[in-house]
Amino acid sequence: MELNTKLKEARSHAGLTQEEVAEAIQVSRQTISNWETGKFYPDILSVIKLSDLYAISLDELLKGDKKMIEHLEESTDVVSSNRRLIAAVIVNVALMIILVTFNGLISNNRLLIGISAVIGILSTGVLFYQIIKKF
Known part of the structure; x- marks a missing residue:
């Protein structure tokens, strides 16, 4: 499963709106929407914040999405x-x-x-x- 789908499911499971998540991790609601539609990928610090907010492991969030792993490798090289x-x-x-x-x-x-x-x-x-x- 890709990261965008996991993020949307985790937010729904946590009972949060995009606006509430945006406020919690200090980004715009549009940014959350872009991540959940797969238009853009979050940076590693945002992924960590989302992992904490949704109470799911980074491993659970990131594994299986090869494009996200490539994005993180490229941005942290x-x-x-x-x-x-x-x-x-x-x-x-x-x-x-x-x-x-x-x-x-x-x-x-x-x-x-x-x-x-x-x-x-x-x-x-x-x-x-x-x-x-x-x-």
């Missing part, structure tokens, strides 16, 4: 996200060192200036994307 961020920083620093080192050679060639600018903009964009994604 800190090591992988840190590696990507560190790699983006290293690439940007290396590119800046190369550009400063070869500045004299590049300044006479408009094509190399253009390529350097594009590479710099792209690498900085990737770095900013990794930083924003981290937060």
Whole structure:
């Protein structure tokens, strides 16, 4: 059984409305509705709060819903996200060192200036994307 169905059944069994659950775990009623229809998945902290509120185990809530498990793995994979961020920083620093080192050679060639600018903009964009994604 999928998580959305389990959440709806647990809420009904507890005799609570979506509004009451929303107030108890400090989210909107629409958020509860989205979780119960399977439109979105709750984050791990919300799942824990729901587990406590409905007095059912996390194991009971989460087992059997492979999509939810994948969502949780993806959203909590800190090591992988840190590696990507560190790699983006290293690439940007290396590119800046190369550009400063070869500045004299590049300044006479408009094509190399253009390529350097594009590479710099792209690498900085990737770095900013990794930083924003981290937060």
